[in-house]
Amino acid sequence: MTKTVLLAGLFHETHTFLSQTTGIGAFRETALHIGPDIIGRNLGNGSPTDGFLEYARLKRWELVPSIQMAAMPGGVVEDVAPALFRRHLFASIEASGDQLDGIFLVLHGAMVSQTCDDVEGVLLGELHDLLETRGLRIPVVAVLDLHANVSQAMIDFTSCVCAYRENPHNDARRAAMRAAGLLDALMDDPHVAQVHLATRYVLPPTGTGSADNPMKAVLAAARAIEAADPDILCINVMAGYAYADIADCGFSLNCSTRGDPQTAVRYLEQLRQVLEQHIAEGYPDEAVLADVLAKVDALPPGKGPVLLVEPADNIGGGTPGDATDVLGPLLATGRRNIVAVINDPKAVAICVAAGLGSDVALSIGGKTDRHHGAPVAFAGSVQHLSDGRFELENPKSHLASMLGTHAEMGPCAVVVNPQATVLLTSRKMPPMDLGQLHSQGIRPEDADYVIVKAAVSHRDAYGPIARASFNVDSAGLGTSNLKRLPYKNLAGKIVSRR
Numbered sequence: 001m002t003k004t005v006l007l008a009g010l011f012h013e014t015h016t017f018l019s020q021t022t023g024i025g026a027f028r029e030t031a032l033h034i035g036p037d038i039i040g041r042n043l044g045n046g047s048p049t050d051g052f053l054e055y056a057r058l059k060r061w062e063l064v065p066s067i068q069m070a071a072m073p074g075g076v077v078e079d080v081a082p083a084l085f086r087r088h089l090f091a092s093i094e095a096s097g098d099q100l101d102g103i104f105l106v107l108h109g110a111m112v113s114q115t116c117d118d119v120e121g122v123l124l125g126e127l128h129d130l131l132e133t134r135g136l137r138i139p140v141v142a143v144l145d146l147h148a149n150v151s152q153a154m155i156d157f158t159s160c161v162c163a164y165r166e167n168p169h170n171d172a173r174r175a176a177m178r179a180a181g182l183l184d185a186l187m188d189d190p191h192v193a194q195v196h197l198a199t200r201y202v203l204p205p206t207g208t209g210s211a212d213n214p215m216k217a218v219l220a221a222a223r224a225i226e227a228a229d230p231d232i233l234c235i236n237v238m239a240g241y242a243y244a245d246i247a248d249c250g251f252s253l254n255c256s257t258r259g260d261p262q263t264a265v266r267y268l269e270q271l272r273q274v275l276e277q278h279i280a281e282g283y284p285d286e287a288v289l290a291d292v293l294a295k296v297d298a299l300p301p302g303k304g305p306v307l308l309v310e311p312a313d314n315i316g317g318g319t320p321g322d323a324t325d326v327l328g329p330l331l332a333t334g335r336r337n338i339v340a341v342i343n344d345p346k347a348v349a350i351c352v353a354a355g356l357g358s359d360v361a362l363s364i365g366g367k368t369d370r371h372h373g374a375p376v377a378f379a380g381s382v383q384h385l386s387d388g389r390f391e392l393e394n395p396k397s398h399l400a401s402m403l404g405t406h407a408e409m410g411p412c413a414v415v416v417n418p419q420a421t422v423l424l425t426s427r428k429m430p431p432m433d434l435g436q437l438h439s440q441g442i443r444p445e446d447a448d449y450v451i452v453k454a455a456v457s458h459r460d461a462y463g464p465i466a467r468a469s470f471n472v473d474s475a476g477l478g479t480s481n482l483k484r485l486p487y488k489n490l491a492g493k494i495v496s497r498r
């Protein structure tokens with residue numbers, strides 16, 4: 001018999017130290033779709049929602065598309081956003097609840113609103129209550145980002161959660177298909193238990209790459225347990241998201257099982273031990289720019305640019321994309337053939353007013369807040385102007401997990417002088433796909449230095465073209481040195497190696 005599944009999505013990674021809030025407008029910029037629009041806007045776009053739709057098509061499920069909301073990582077979410085999601089989701093259930101066989105949710109899992117530290121956990125609890133009240137005993141399955149800060153409520157009020165396993169997240173679509181497969185199994189046999197184990201560790205994003213320990217070792221151990229015990233449906237290794245000053249911040253583990261929950265708890269204890277064996281590697285060292293440049297100068301000759309990775313302004317982690325603490329000092333050294341991207345709508349507007357081919361004297365970046373450096377003087381000629389739209393070159397890239405395969409940076413300008421080529425954007429865009437630069441006529445392959453505002457998510461795109469890569473310790477709220485952040489709510493958690 002055909003199964004009927006409700007689909008909804010709520011996606012945000014909330015950086016609670018940023019001063020600017022994330023309002024409905026930020027969701028409209030990325031995704032705010034209601035009803036059948038969710039299907040039309042996601043089919044074929046490489047996103048987790050697309051993965052679910054593919055699975056649903058194969059299984060000929062009837063879909064009840066409710067609401068999908070997603071915004072780029074940023075500051076605390078205004079309460080109106082989760083309220084809008086809740087209203088539509090609950091109205092969909094009121095309207096079609098009796099026909100539903102299951103509920104599938106595309107979540108990130110790290111949303112904080114003005115009045116709620118655990119938006120997903122609270123919403124899932126309310127959803128659970130609504131289903132109970134209506135006598136609907138149907139499974140609720142959610143796909144999560146690997147950086148979710150998972151709460152006990154998120155586990156208590158879902159049947160099963162299923163997270164990405166790779167960072168960069170090139171498996172987001174596959175993870176959603178796996179989650180849909182679990183929903184399928186649970187619609188046939190709802191018997192399942194989930195267990196959750198929070199840890200004391202809060203890792204900076206630079207310590208959460210799945211090719212590196214501790215993630216690599218813990219993920220491998222989790223896969224080995226899944227392979228050995230047929231009762232286990234799914235083990236999730238949650239790296240957590242460090243920039244949320246909330247009790248549930250940090251690395252956690254969870255497991256769904258058809259068998260004995262106590263056995264699952266023991267598995268998670270084993271995985272915690274693996275984490276602790278490798279925990280020092282979760283806090284990688286970073287050098288300041290002068291020390292990095294000394295290392296660059298000692299490199300043997302080679303092809304391709306040196307990446308100067310700037311995790312302190314990791315756009316994919318929510319920061320404004322206008323930090324100047326690497327670009328400014330690098331320009332001051334007199335070095336040449338630099339490529340950089342700065343989010344600065346005001347500077348773009350000046351370039352647009354001046355026109356293509358004009359000379360402009362700009363003051364770029366450092367405008368969002370006082371945490372990301374001061375504006376930097378940059379004079380050059382306007383070499384390219386565009387509407388900032390591009391298609392991803394890698395449809396499985398980390399960016400597709402957040403946006404799908406079409407990206408919009410708003411009006412853009414490329415300004416060039418003998419030292420540097422700077423792409424100025426009107427809307428911050430994480431550097432996760434080379435289409436961002438190629439679409440603007442910039443070839444990072446031919447640069448000597450590329451400043452990359454990321455922690456890990458850039459690696460699939462920029463790793464293959466680079467001669468070498470160094471993380472630079474600089475100013476910004478994406479700092480890997482978590483001791484610099486004014487946490488108040490972590491209650492004894494560990495944020496550094498020392």
Ligand SMILES: [Zn+2]
Pocket residue numbers: 145146147169
């Ligand atoms: Zn993530």
